Every structure is written in structure tokens, then in C-alpha cells.
Amino acid sequence: MDRGGVETLLMNIYRKIDRDSIQFDFLTHPYSQDYSYEYESEILSMGGRIYKAPSFSHNPCGYRKYIKVFFQNHPEYSVVHAHNLDSASLVYMREAKKTGRYLIAHSHNTEDHGKIIKRIMLRGCHHIIRQYPDYFYACSLPAAKFAFGKRIAESSSCQIFHNGIDVDQYFVDNALHLEMRNRLFPDARGPVFGTVGRLLPQKNQSFLLDVFADILKRDSLSELAIVGKGELRPSLEAKAKDLGIERHVHFIGSVPNVPDYLKAFDVFLLPSLYEGLPLVSIEAQASGLPTVVSNGVPPMAKCSDLIRFVDLSEGTSGWADAALEAYQKGRDQRADRIEQVRAAGFDISEISKRLCEFYKNHEDMI
Incomplete structure (x- = not known):
């Protein structure tokens, strides 16, 4: 939870939701377990919890074990909103679905970063993980098509989600x-x-x-x-x-x-x-x-x-x-x-309200 585009969007939403009704907790897998990232103190001050799994790229076996135990020990999380669609998503998305969560995948980009071999591997991940989510969000139609493919991007299970600001x-x-x-x-x-x-x-x-x-x-x-x-x-x-x-x-x-x-x-x-x-x-x-x-x-x-x-x-x-x-x-x-x-639809107050209504409606389906 450092200060970046996706993280800032999440914090913009988090500040606006009715936290007596819905609470955000954050499951991350940073390179450093001990380092305090820039948004962490604010999250804690608003009643949120931050879980730090081992870095998947540095310790894939430790990450798999952590995620398996995490979802077993935390049945209180009924909705999982996934903003990380890299190779770690092959692990946490599968476990989220195995344990009965309502899973949302959210695409924020139109390309993967890294060298060509890494990008090829990530494209393969995108194809595999499409089977897990119940619903799909993307910041734009090109971002939806990139991560989820044309069929899903143009289906009723996918919605364009504006990156809102205060x-x-x-x-x-x-x-x-x-x-x-x-x-x-x-x-x-x-x-x-x-x-x-x-x-x-x-x-x-x-x-x-x-x-x-x-x-x-x-x-x-x-x-x-x-x-x-x-x-x-x-x-x-x-x-x-x-x-x-x-x-x-x-x-x-x-x-x-x-x-x-x-x-x-x-x-x-x-x-x-x-x-x-x-x-x-x-x-x-x-x-x-x-x-x-x-x-x-x-x-x-x-x-x-x-x-x-x-x-x-x-x-x-x-x-x-x-x-x-x-x-x-x-x-x-x-x-x-x-x-x-x-x-133009970029007011975070309205966006947050619609998102919370979506969470509540789909929590009742579980």
C-alpha cells in the first residue's frame, strides 16, 4: 500500500465508504515484511487491517501456504476484490473460490510491465485466472479486453469502473x-x-x-x-x-x-x-x-x-x-x-456509493 495509482484509488474509495456498514481490509504480498508503506498508518487509523503474505516472486511456496491458511482462518471475508492480476493471482483467486468467496477481478492496465519473458508468462496467467472471478471490473474497455478477453469484456459480467477522485x-x-x-x-x-x-x-x-x-x-x-x-x-x-x-x-x-x-x-x-x-x-x-x-x-x-x-x-x-x-x-x-x-462520472463519492451497494447485493448471494 504505497502511494501509487491503484493504491490511491483504493484509498479514495475507502475514505468515502460508510465504514460502520462495510470495512476494507488489505491482503498484500510486499517484498519487505517489516517496511511500513505510505498508506498503512491511515488504513489502521480507519479500522482497517493489513495482512502481509510472503512475496510470491521471492517465496512462492511460503506464499501458497500463507494464502491457504489465510482463507481457512478468515471466513468473515465474503467478498474478495482482486486488484493484482499477476502470477500470485493463480494462488489467491483459486483459494478464494475454493472457500466460497464472491470474487471480483479488477483490471487497471492495458499492458504488463517487465521483460518479454515475464510479459508472456503474465499473459498466460490472465487466460487461466478468467475462470475464477464471479464478476469483472476494468478502468477502461481496452483494460478489460487486455486482462479478460473480448468475450468477457463485452459481457454482462463486466463493468467499466471509473477511477474516481475527491x-x-x-x-x-x-x-x-x-x-x-x-x-x-x-x-x-x-x-x-x-x-x-x-x-x-x-x-x-x-x-x-x-x-x-x-x-x-x-x-x-x-x-x-x-x-x-x-x-x-x-x-x-x-x-x-x-x-x-x-x-x-x-x-x-x-x-x-x-x-x-x-x-x-x-x-x-x-x-x-x-x-x-x-x-x-x-x-x-x-x-x-x-x-x-x-x-x-x-x-x-x-x-x-x-x-x-x-x-x-x-x-x-x-x-x-x-x-x-x-x-x-x-x-x-x-x-x-x-x-x-x-x-464525466469521476466523482469518488458517487462511485463509492455504487460499489458498496454492489458489495452488499452480492454478499447476500453467498
Whole structure:
């Protein structure tokens, strides 16, 4: 339960549900059993429990044993909502069904990450696990077809589940934008471009650095803020230095106040190679932020007049053009798009209410 897209979606829902009626507990299998992940203290404060199984990839036998005993010892869990569809799902989904749980599988992506052999293995897992769930959710139709296949994706057993946000957190006007910008980037004298996401190959931050180097050639006062943590940080820092742009690039790390950064940015950039439906693209639009994304982001992410899709084939020059155009167009005109985002169906309050009704209806069927 670190601060990432899926985890943030789960926490957004968890904060909004009636916890006197429904409680979320979390079964995880982290690499480190002792490390306290970023959302854990909040989960515990809201009455949730966190179970940590051994890492499946590091200890598959220990993981199988743990999962078998877990479902035997915890009959109180009537609904299992599965957000992890990797090889571990071959174990926990089978045990969940053997012990009579109502099982929901939830797809959040349109590609698997990792090297080609790992991706081939994961595609095989997706085919096998389709036999277990009673119901299927996905953040977009491409994500549903990717994980579950066309037949299931277009069936009555599958539903598109919007990645909702707490829209009221994203109120902003031009005065608040300037206040947050001055607070978070007090030395900035030019446009502040920003991105939010784990530092992983999928998010394509290496390409973003090349884009920003091109931006700096045209506007030498520009700044780039990269919010998030991940395995690529050392190589990205080294690349920024090699490009000679390190004084203008800020690696912020993982932060609890992402809305503040979105309010402070002048333009949001997301050149992902692939996405299911990136929550942060919805958050950026809600906060009135001119948003430039790749065609790896599905069209349903468009929920306001602020977003522009730019193909990665347009290269660094095309992306630099789009970023600077977005800055000039939105300059001194900051206003949130909360009502547009709400009308598009991304209000977490409504989404959480519908999900809890679904849980209750299907709990009665067990």
C-alpha cells in the first residue's frame, strides 16, 4: 500500500465508504515484511487491517501456504476484490473460490510491465485466472479486453469502473495557483512543467527529460518537477546531468499533498507508453491544469477542455511545441474543472456509493 495509482484509488474509495456498514481490509504480498508503506498508518487509523503474505516472486511456496491458511482462518471475508492480476493471482483467486468467496477481478492496465519473458508468462496467467472471478471490473474497455478477453469484456459480467477522485480537493483559481506555485517553487521565474507517477519504464520519464531539454532551448527559465518515487530515479538523475539540465529538474519524491503540486504546476505532462486510466490525468484536469498526454492514455481520460493527446511519434520537438503552447494558452487563466470532471462520472463519492451497494447485493448471494 504505497502511494501509487491503484493504491490511491483504493484509498479514495475507502475514505468515502460508510465504514460502520462495510470495512476494507488489505491482503498484500510486499517484498519487505517489516517496511511500513505510505498508506498503512491511515488504513489502521480507519479500522482497517493489513495482512502481509510472503512475496510470491521471492517465496512462492511460503506464499501458497500463507494464502491457504489465510482463507481457512478468515471466513468473515465474503467478498474478495482482486486488484493484482499477476502470477500470485493463480494462488489467491483459486483459494478464494475454493472457500466460497464472491470474487471480483479488477483490471487497471492495458499492458504488463517487465521483460518479454515475464510479459508472456503474465499473459498466460490472465487466460487461466478468467475462470475464477464471479464478476469483472476494468478502468477502461481496452483494460478489460487486455486482462479478460473480448468475450468477457463485452459481457454482462463486466463493468467499466471509473477511477474516481475527491473532486472537492481540486478547487483552484488564479490567486491560489500563484500562492501554491510560490510556496512550492519559490525560485521559479518561468513556466513550471510537472508530472506525477512512479518512476518506471511505463511512465516514460526518460523521454520526458529529452522533451524538457528541448523546452529549455526555447525558454531557458523553465522548470520541470517530477513527483513520485521508483527504481529509475538514479538513472533519471544521471540522464538529467548528462543533458546538462539538472539545475532545472526537481525530483520531488513521493508526497502526501499531490493536489497542492497540481495546483502549483503550469502544465502537466504524461508521456506514458501505456495506461489503463491514469488517475492523475483526471486530477490534473480537475485542478484546472493544462494537460498534455500520450496516445497511450485512453480517450476516456478526456473529461474537460484542458487535455490534449500527442502521439509519441511526434518526438521531443512535437511534445515541446505542445507543452509551450499549453502554457501560453492557459497563462493567467487558472480555474478548476471540478464540475466537468464530476459530470464525466469521476466523482469518488458517487462511485463509492455504487460499489458498496454492489458489495452488499452480492454478499447476500453467498
